[in-house]
Amino acid sequence: MLAWALLLGQPTRVGARLRTLFVQLGTPFERLGDLIPVLRTHAALARHNDRLRAENNDLRRQITELQHQRAENQQLRALLQIKQAAPWRTVGARVIGRDASNWWKSIQIDRGSDDGVRPDLPVLSASGLVGKTVSVTAGESRVLLLLDASCKIGALLETSRDPGIVSGAHAAFSREPRLEMTFVDRKVSVKVGEGVYTSGLGGIFPRGILIGTVTGADLDPQGLYQSVELKPAADFHRLEEVMVIIP
Amino acid sequence: MNFLLMAIFTLSLTALQARLPTAWWLGGVRFEFLPALVAFGALTFRHRRWAVTLAVAAGFLQDALSAAPFGNTMAAYALAAFLLTGMARAFDREALWMQMLGGALVSLVASLAACAVVGFGGGATWKISLLAVLSAAVTPVVFFVLDFLRWRLRVT
Numbered sequence: 183m184l185a186w187a188l189l190l191g192q193p194t195r196v197g198a199r200l201r202t203l204f205v206q207l208g209t210p211f212e213r214l215g216d217l218i219p220v221l222r223t224h225a226a227l228a229r230h231n232d233r234l235r236a237e238n239n240d241l242r243r244q245i246t247e248l249q250h251q252r253a254e255n256q257q258l259r260a261l262l263q264i265k266q267a268a269p270w271r272t273v274g275a276r277v278i279g280r281d282a283s284n285w286w287k288s289i290q291i292d293r294g295s296d297d298g299v300r301p302d303l304p305v306l307s308a309s310g311l312v313g314k315t316v317s318v319t320a321g322e323s324r325v326l327l328l329l330d331a332s333c334k335i336g337a338l339l340e341t342s343r344d345p346g347i348v349s350g351a352h353a354a355f356s357r358e359p360r361l362e363m364t365f366v367d368r369k370v371s372v373k374v375g376e377g378v379y380t381s382g383l384g385g386i387f388p389r390g391i392l393i394g395t396v397t398g399a400d401l402d403p404q405g406l407y408q409s410v411e412l413k414p415a416a417d418f419h420r421l422e423e424v425m426v427i428i429p
Numbered sequence: 430m431n432f433l434l435m436a437i438f439t440l441s442l443t444a445l446q447a448r449l450p451t452a453w454w455l456g457g458v459r460f461e462f463l464p465a466l467v468a469f470g471a472l473t474f475r476h477r478r479w480a481v482t483l484a485v486a487a488g489f490l491q492d493a494l495s496a497a498p499f500g501n502t503m504a505a506y507a508l509a510a511f512l513l514t515g516m517a518r519a520f521d522r523e524a525l526w527m528q529m530l531g532g533a534l535v536s537l538v539a540s541l542a543a544c545a546v547v548g549f550g551g552g553a554t555w556k557i558s559l560l561a562v563l564s565a566a567v568t569p570v571v572f573f574v575l576d577f578l579r580w581r582l583r584v585t
Contacts, residue, residue, distance in 0.1 A: 281495045282447035284458045284560055285543035288496035316496055326496050332547060351551075 257423050260308030270388060272306075272425040273297050278322065287330040287350060288313070291424060294321045302386050304427045310392040310415025311335070311380060312424050325424070328393065328414055329359045336383035337363055337393055339410075344370045345381055348393055348412065361394050361412040368408045372399040378412055388427065431584045435470070435483060438575060442466055443490040456559050463487045464539060464564040465571035467506045468531035471513035472522045473575075484510035488539075498546060505542035509535040525569050532568025533561040 261274060275297075279290035293299050295318050305312045305325045313327040326333045329350040337348040344367055351362035363378060376396050382389025394412035401408045442462040449459045470483035488503030495502070513520075513531055520527045540557040547553075578584075 279447060279494065282443060282491045283495040283497050283502065283543065284451075284461065284556070285540070285547055286496035290494070317499075324496055330496065331551060 254422065257308055261423055261425055263308075270427045270429060272427055273299060275299075275305075275323075275424050275426055277421050277424060286332075287327040288316070289325050289327060289421060289424075291323050291325055291426070292321070293426060294319050294323050296320050298428050299323050299426050303429075304380075304387045304391070306391060306425045306427065307416040307421060307423070309417060310394065311387065312416050312418075312421065314386055315426065323426070327418065328361060328416070329418060334384075335387055335393065336381040337378050338381045339363075339366070339370065339372065339396075340377040340379065341373060342370050345383070346378075346410065348378065351411065359414055359418050360397075361414050363396075363410040363412055365407050366399075366410050368401060368406060370408070372396055372408070372410050374398065377415075378410075388429075431579075434575075434578060434582065434584055436486075438578075439463075439466060439483070439487055439490065442571070443487070443494065446491070447494045455563070456556065458556065458559060458563070460563055460567055461536060461539075461560060462567055462571060463491055463502075463506070464509075464535035465532045465568035467510050467535045468513060468528065468568055469572055469575055471510045471535075472517055472520055472528070472531055474514075477511070477514040480510045480514045481507050497543065501542055501546060502539055505539040506535065508542075509538040512538070528569045528572045529565035532571075533565040536561045536564035 258274075273293050275291035275293040277289050278292045281288040289312075291305070299315055299318050301315055301318055303315045305314060311328060313325045313330070313333055315323045316326045317324045327350070328335065328348070331350045333349060335348045337346050338344065339346070346363040346366040348361050348363045351360040366372065374396055378393045378396065380387040380389055380391040380393060392415045394414040396410055397413050398411040399408050400411065442465075446460070446462050451457050451459045466487055467480075467484045470480040474480045474483070484506035485503050488506035489500075491497070491502045491506075492499045513534060520531065522528070537557065540560050544553050544557065
């Protein structure tokens with residue numbers, strides 16, 4: 183063994199080749215040793231990754247929450263502006279339910295007779311008229327939406343000041359809700375995009391609340407009147423907070 | 430137990446029906462589950478009075494969560510339950526299409542009662558038919574779930 187070791191220790195060609203061979207054989211295995219800290223780091227990285235993921239999820243949740251709060255804040259600010267500018271006393275309310283039936287269009291709000299709400303009071307959103315209260319209990323009220331065909335409102339065209347009656351229009355397979363203004367004088371020129379406001383006639387809705395904007399007019403050649411199609415000003419898909427006007 | 434099960438199921442189905450959004454691709458209507466429940470009661474309960482009681486409760490619940498005149502749906506469901514229990518012998522309760530027919534009939538009566546108030550214009554016929562078809566589609570599911578629950582809970 184000693185002789186063999188001495189032989190290898192000498193700078194002979196055989197020794198050099200043997201060394202090379204063993205170096206070539208041993209190096210890859212030696213490099214495997216480098217993996218030990220890598221494996222150790224991998225475990226640490228996995229833990230770190232899990233922590234970051236959890237943190238990321240938490241931040242995402244916070245962002246969603248903040249976005250929701252910002253949207254709610256914007257809505258409430260808009261409502262507050264109306265409330266401050268409006269000459270009427272108003273009560274803010276949150277939408278807590280929709281209509282269980284397919285034949286009526288209504289929402290439920292979290293304010294009732296305890297807050298001064300009673301039937302036949304106008305309800306507004308930040309962008310326009312929503313409807314009127316129809317049934318009231320101590321802590322909640324049901325609001326019949328403009329979109330319901332039975333909710334009729336006296337209205338005026340913005341430019342011509344011509345009157346008409348606005349009610350919900352039946353629109354099966356339509357993504358967007360539509361309103362119809364009927365009994366508009368056929369001689370009146372109706373402009374697309376002009377606003378339609380409450381006329382104040384009828385005793386429920388005060389004058390000058392925006393109902394919607396004109397999207398088209400249908401002139402019956404035989405009829406005395408024309409009917410005007412409106413896009414409601416209020417966004418009925420995203421109705422969260424509303425205001426009840428209490429005279 | 431049967432009463433408790435039906436009470437919980439009625440409340441759950443009413444809440445689900447009120448919570449479901451309307452879908453434009455369904456013609457702007459939402460699924461109604463209460464007609465299926467009324468059909469279940471009418472074709473399952475031994476006594477007519479229980480079927481009518483369930484129909485009255487379901488109708489009042491729907492009316493309470495709607496702008497409908499209070500009692501409109503109740504009267505329609507009660508009438509439908511009364512009619513269905515009268516025809517129960519002619520109905521094979523286990524047959525799928527009979528269950529569907531029962532659900533559609535209840536929906537039809539309720540829709541006609543609603544139209545008596547809101548009017549028959551504006552595509553009402555189309556809506557009545559659509560709601561009857563949707564109720565017919567939902568009814569076997571409600572029958573299956575309730576039958577399963579009754580079997581699991583050993584309720585007769």
